[in-house]
Each structure stands twice: as C-alpha cells, then as structure tokens.
Amino acid sequence: MSCVAIVHCESYDQALVDAAVEEACLLGGMPEVTGKSILLKPNILSDAKEDRCITTHSQVVRSVVRLLKGKGAKRILIGDSPGLQKPSFLPKASGIHRVCLEEGVDWVDFTKQPTLTTIPYTRGKKLPLASILGEVDMVFSLPKFKTHQLMYTTGAVKNLFGLVPNLYKSPCHVQFPSREQFASLMVGIAAVVKPSFSLMDGIIGMEGPGPANGRPRHMGLLLASCDALALDYAQAQIMGYEPKSIPIIAEGLRRSLGSAPTLYPKLNAGDLVQHDFLRIEMQKQTRFFHSLIIPFVLSRYIRWKVKRERKAPVFLSDPCILCRKCIDICPANALTMQHKRIIIDPSVCIRCYCCHEVCPASAIAVDEEINS
Ligand code: SF4
Numbered sequence: 001m002s003c004v005a006i007v008h009c010e011s012y013d014q015a016l017v018d019a020a021v022e023e024a025c026l027l028g029g030m031p032e033v034t035g036k037s038i039l040l041k042p043n044i045l046s047d048a049k050e051d052r053c054i055t056t057h058s059q060v061v062r063s064v065v066r067l068l069k070g071k072g073a074k075r076i077l078i079g080d081s082p083g084l085q086k087p088s089f090l091p092k093a094s095g096i097h098r099v100c101l102e103e104g105v106d107w108v109d110f111t112k113q114p115t116l117t118t119i120p121y122t123r124g125k126k127l128p129l130a131s132i133l134g135e136v137d138m139v140f141s142l143p144k145f146k147t148h149q150l151m152y153t154t155g156a157v158k159n160l161f162g163l164v165p166n167l168y169k170s171p172c173h174v175q176f177p178s179r180e181q182f183a184s185l186m187v188g189i190a191a192v193v194k195p196s197f198s199l200m201d202g203i204i205g206m207e208g209p210g211p212a213n214g215r216p217r218h219m220g221l222l223l224a225s226c227d228a229l230a231l232d233y234a235q236a237q238i239m240g241y242e243p244k245s246i247p248i249i250a251e252g253l254r255r256s257l258g259s260a261p262t263l264y265p266k267l268n269a270g271d272l273v274q275h276d277f278l279r280i281e282m283q284k285q286t287r288f289f290h291s292l293i294i295p296f297v298l299s300r301y302i303r304w305k306v307k308r309e310r311k312a313p314v315f316l317s318d319p320c321i322l323c324r325k326c327i328d329i330c331p332a333n334a335l336t337m338q339h340k341r342i343i344i345d346p347s348v349c350i351r352c353y354c355c356h357e358v359c360p361a362s363a364i365a366v367d368e369e370i371n372s
Pocket residue numbers: 313329330331332333334335344348349350351352353354355356
C-alpha cells in the first residue's frame with residue numbers, strides 16, 4: 001500500500017509549518033525514529049534566497065528537525081551538494097545553514113571521500129555517492145514542488161541525485177542523454193539510497209521553466225510518504241500531468257521502486273489538479289525510446305535524436321552577469337565567453353540544460369514550450 005498524505009499549509013509561518021509537518025508525517029506513516037541517525041536531504045540546487053522558491057524552505061527543514069528531535073532521533077544531519085559546490089560550501093542564502101546552527105544539527109559535506117557505487121539499471125555505471133550514506137540509519141528526502149525543464153518534474157526521487165557530489169553530476173548527461181536513460185539513472189540511485197521517508201515542500205512551489213528559473217506558485221500543500229515514487233506521482237497529478245508520462249515515474253513503476261498512490265488519508269491528489277499550472281511541454285515518446293536496451297546500444301543515434309528533438313538554450317546578453325557558472329558546469333564544453341558574451345556551439349551542446357539550472361540571472365532561455 002502506498003499512502004501519500006497531502007495536507008494544507010498556507011504559509012511559511014513557523015507555527016503553521018510545525019503543525020502541518022507533524023500532521024503530514026503522522027498521516028504519511030513516518031517510520032519510528034527513536035535512537036536513529038537520520039540524514040535529511042533538502043533540495044538546495046544552487047542555494048538561492050527562499051523567495052525564489054528554488055530550494056526546500058528552511059522553515060520546512062526546521063520543522064522536520066524539530067519533529068525528529070521530539071521523537072527521540074539520536075542524530076540528525078543535513079546535506080546536499082549543488083553542482084558548482086566549493087569544498088567550503090554552506091547553504092547560507094537559503095537559510096538552511098542557519099537552521100543547522102540554531103537547531104544544533106550537523107551540515108554534511110558530500111564531497112569528502114565519496115564512495116564509488118555501482119548504480120543499478122545503468123549497465124554497470126559507477127558513481128561516487130556521499131559516504132555518509134554508510135553511516136546513517138535513515139535518509140529522508142525533502143524535495144521542493146517544482147517543474148524541471150529536462151525531466152518535467154523534480155521530486156523525492158530526483159532530489160536524491162544531490163547525493164552525487166558537485167561536478168560529478170553534469171557529466172552524467174553525456175552518458176545518459178535521453179530523458180528515459182536519465183530516468184533510469186535517477187531510479188537506480190534511489191534504489192541504492194532507499195529513502196525511508198519523503199516530505200515535499202509544496203507551500204509555494206515552482207511552475208514554468210524550473211527547477212531554477214520558473215516562477216513561484218502558491219500551492220499551500222505539504223506531501224509526505226514512505227514511498228518516494230508515490231509522492232512524485234501525486235505531485236505530477238496535481239501539476240496536471242498524466243503521471244505515467246513522466247519518465248522517472250514510468251521507470252520507477254517499471255522497476256518496482258514504488259507504486260501509484262493507493263491511499264490518501266487526507267487530501268486526494270485527484271481533487272487538487274491545477275489545470276492552469278504552467279507545465280513543461282511533454283515531448284512525444286517514440287516506441288524506440290520505450291525499449292530501454294536498444295538506447296544503450298545505439299548511443300550515437302540517441303545523441304543525434306536528442307539534439308534534433310530538443311532545442312539548444314539561448315543566451316541573453318542583457319541580463320547576463322558574466323559569472324561563468326554556465327561554462328563551468330557545461331559537461332560538453334559547448335560554451336565560451338567571447339567579447340563579454342556567452343557563445344554556444346549548438347553542434348556540441350547535448351541539451352542537458354545544466355547551464356539553465358545554475359544561471360543566477362535568468363539569462364538563459366530554453367525554448368521548449370510551456371503548457372497551461
Ligand atoms: S550549453 Fe547548456 S544545455 Fe548545452 S550541453 Fe552545455 S550545459 Fe548542457
């Protein structure tokens with residue numbers, strides 16, 4: 001049975017969030033945590049200020065910490081690893097570092113001696129994962145309710161990609177260029193991590209060109225479940241997607257990572273569908289892409305097909321602040337700076353949109369249409 005608790009929470013007022021988090025966790029079947037060490041994995045992405053709605057809100061993280069302390073957790077740690085993380089990174093802008101200090105919990109640096117791990121469903125791909133996974137009893141995924149330009153939605157399963165330290169992430173797009181291949185990688189990582197519980201901050205989510213450049217949308221919701229995939233299924237439904245058309249959900253169902261929700265103890269996702277939500281337009285899947293063996297064999301064909309079907313990002317010179325973050329993260333070396341402008345080589349670009357995710361100035365447009 002996959003129970004997803006969806007509860008109302010209208011604002012980030014701490015008392016409201018505390019009460020809603022407790023209700024969601026109780027109804028969502030949060031496991032016994034007494035005496036356990038628990039890693040909390042919020043979505044920090046690029047550690048932006050909370051009003052941009054890119055990161056899991058610090059008040060939500062704080063409420064989870066307080067709840068776990070009250071339930072007798074032995075040790076609580078918080079960590080994430082944004083793509084351009086420096087060794088000394090602390091999530092100060094998002095307020096999550098302040099939560100660590102004020103609540104007396106440890107911030108974990110995922111870049112320290114990560115453990116090379118074979119990821120299932122990827123034909124033997126090995127990736128470094130945060131070594132803290134071997135030291136804690138439980139992982140809680142704390143995603144943000146957001147769209148995602150590449151994967152349509154980002155949720156409890158995709159959030160676990162942050163356990164791959166910083167710049168090890170973006171090169172994965174070279175090896176897993178199609179959405180379906182990338183979904184296999186995300187599901188494989190989740191199968192290794194086995195999150196014990198997930199709680200999604202959907203109080204103010206993001207619509208449009210997420211996960212970093214969309215626009216905030218008040219949803220007034222928290223979602224919680226022991227089944228990360230079921231939680232993502234409910235999120236996709238609320239956004240107005242057919243959940244099984246989301247590659248990570250389709251692949252997760254196929255691999256029995258989780259299931260569609262079978263029980264909504266409070267609010268039902270079907271009653272919360274936002275028909276005017278700004279979604280990323282779904283690209284047609286072909287029968288070719290439904291075969292998950294052939295794509296790995298015909299990788300050159302896949303790359304050609306991805307380039308043909310997805311548009312390369314467009315760089316806008318006016319808002320650009322020349323920070324070079326896009327150049328630093330681009331796994332294909334498709335970008336250069338010339339005469340104070342970012343220049344893209346579309347023949348080299350693999351359409352992963354990592355540049356779009358890290359741009360702090362909304363200076364990169366991805367011209368895949370948005371549905372409303
Ligand atoms: S230019 Fe952007 S979309 Fe193209 S490969 Fe580089 S990071 Fe990916």
